[in-house]
Amino acid sequence: MTAPLHPRKNPRQARARATVTAILEAAARILVAEGLERLTTNRVAEVAGVSIGTLYQYFPTKEAILAEILRDKRQQLLEDIRAATAEGTGEGFEARLSRLVEAAIAHQLGQPTLARSLEYLDSLLPLEAETQALKAAILERVAGFLARGGVARPDESARDLVAALRGMIDAAGLAGETDRAALFRRAMRLVRGYLDLGEGVSR
Amino acid sequence: MTAPLHPRKNPRQARARATVTAILEAAARILVAEGLERLTTNRVAEVAGVSIGTLYQYFPTKEAILAEILRDKRQQLLEDIRAATAEGTGEGFEARLSRLVEAAIAHQLGQPTLARSLEYLDSLLPLEAETQALKAAILERVAGFLARGGVARPDESARDLVAALRGMIDAAGLAGETDRAALFRRAMRLVRGYLDLGEGVSR
DNA sequence: GGAAAGAATGAGCAATCGCTCAGGTTTCTC
């Protein structure tokens, strides 16, 4: 008889599923184009083409919308990282490292504003446990991969490398760089240098 | 006879100068402790121990306060970078590079929340021209230093390195790391690797 | 000592925000 503690309804009909998608996409579009502080629930609803009432039937708070976008992005990154570092593919450490860096670039170069907003968002609020867990899982996966490659202090190294790469890719994206191959080469130099791997294959 | 386009008064008496300082310090304190979104003008005035009316005699908008804090921080960083890369000290490229990295750590490890907030702030608003110019001057100075060291594509390299270092130092700060020497060693590995300088002196 | 300029006050305005709720429309189920 208690009122639903979790105000979020989950959509059963196709129409409602489309509504939820529209809301998430609208929020992401606003984030890309204008950033966090210009994102209001009324505006998200307007851009999504639904009423605010509808929005609040599927998302209990404004933060829930943002958390879900971040969750989706991280989930996708985690899967890409899993694929890049998967065992039993016959690839060596360095080949996997390359795919890791490629995944990072693919994940972030496209929408630096979005990535930046989400990252900032994460730093200022205790988000969903699941979202935080994803972040930890990403670092853990990278650390495990580094450990298998014989890298000392894998946790620390994973944190350093992920943060440095993110900074560099983000800056390149904001500066309008679109040449992924060139960026990849520089990113690899950065990573290989940090890991003391010596000169790379590609130059 | 036109009304003052620039609503900011500049303080003439010592009392007023102290007021301006108090406002800036209060804003910085709020930024460190709670972040951008919790910073309101009424709260800044309250923490500073002045009335909002007084605050608005010296700062035309809320953003002006934040811009000034960012300007001060950047000014200080630029001067540290100038000192680190100064000519005629008899030091070599590598010694100067070390001092550059040390300056970056000193500048950012202390208050990662503040640094993060200011950085985000910069990305979402067209701030004062002077603030933007400082950012450009910092990159230019680093690029000039790299060019003198024989580094190819100095502008690109400066952007990459500054962004990567910032990301790494920021992450270390947020993770609670306080051992500057250890962080310095890792940062140098990152930078030296990117620049293809081979093995460093310190391990 | 007195007037003008500088500095400080704080109630409160206009705008905006996140969000609610009473009701209407569409879809599903039998």
Next chain:
DNA sequence: GAGAAACCTGAGCGATTGCTCATTCTTTCC
């Protein structure tokens, strides 16, 4: 086709925000 369930609507509430302005207090200068 009829009732139920799911879905959608949007006016507007209460709170908060950035900021103004009429007024008062303080300092400077002759």
